[in-house]
Amino acid sequence: xxxRLTFISIQPERTxxxxxxxxxxxxxxxxxxxxxxxxxxxxxxxSNDDFISVTEWETAADADLYESSGTYRTxxxxxxxxxxxxxxxxxxxxxxxxxxxxx
Numbered sequence: 001x002x003x004r005l006t007f008i009s010i011q012p013e014r015t016x017x018x019x020x021x022x023x024x025x026x027x028x029x030x031x032x033x034x035x036x037x038x039x040x041x042x043x044x045x046x047s048n049d050d051f052i053s054v055t056e057w058e059t060a061a062d063a064d065l066y067e068s069s070g071t072y073r074t075x076x077x078x079x080x081x082x083x084x085x086x087x088x089x090x091x092x093x094x095x096x097x098x099x100x101x102x103x
Contacts, residue, residue: 001037001094002060006053006076006087014082018051019043021082026075030055033071035062056094063091 010018022041030039035058042052057063066072076087 001096002057002063003092003094004055004057004063005090005092007050007090008053008079008087009050009084010079010082011084012047015043018079018082021079022053025078026053029071029075030066033062033066035059036066060091060093 008018019041026041027039030036036055037058038054038056040054042054044051055063055066057066
């Protein structure tokens with residue numbers, strides 16, 4: 001599995017607008033992308049921290065296709081008026097734990 005995190009610093013007065021835009025405009029589009037396994041928005045507890053958009057992909061190639069198609073840029077541009085600063089994209093491979101849980 002492959003995960004992409006977009007760190008988004010939002011103007012505090014635009015928080016509700018971000019929540020609504022993410023649910024209405026971002027989630028449905030991302031869920032339709034080849035290889036997408038999930039999409040969610042992490043909302044910070046501390047008001048000065050970033051929101052984090054998390055997308056999960058079957059493969060790095062699926063995530064790369066999503067970005068290279070221009071869809072990622074289109075979705076990020078939907079919230080550009082809400083930024084305090086430009087979003088930062090980071091990508092990660094997910095390593096599954098091989099240790100069995102004990103009770």
